[in-house]
Amino acid sequence: MRTRYGFQIVAMWETKSGDRTEFAYLLEWPDEAAKTSGWAAFMADAEWAEIKRATHAEHGLMVGQIEDLLLAPVDYSPSSSLLR
Template sequence: MPHRLRRWGLIAAALTAAALFTIPTSATERATMIEQLRIYEIFESNKEAFHARFRDHAARIMKTYGFDIAAMWEARTKDRTEFIYVLRWPDEATMRQSWARFMQDAEWSAIKDRTSAEHGRLVGGIEERVMQRTSYSP
């Protein structure tokens, strides 16, 4: 139970911090805008390789497909190490289309293959939450 509480505490902190980075400028943007929380299990044995791949390649390629990364964190619990980040999207359709294009990107595919061959599996489980702000969210 403490593990779960700690995990949700980290998620709450991540969402609070992400909220500080996102200020919709119109009522329409507020109504359709979404944020996406991504949590990757990463491994202590090769986490530096994961961070290098995300920092030097994934984030750069994501940007070409319209990804707007609000913030990134690393969190460690008793059981695992996590890489957490929040993305901002104008709407869910854009999010889905951008992810599909990113996952089909030839450069990204080659980088994943190369880094996995060099360092082993860099990502374990992946969790995702697609979130829409409440009408009373700051």
């Protein structure tokens, strides 16, 4: 993901609720166009599609809904000076 599509992982989290585990990734992009093209290329990647298919066949559905949000810092955030 990093070398092929420019994904810069800033942080990752997981939450567990019963049998359900969710992962959240915070990615850094130089701009929105890079994010859009990087994700589109990744989602169209034949190798990734095969890995996802094989994993699903062996372990069941592991990747459900992907939620794509663009976060913009606000001036009143305690860490806003770090994000500009």
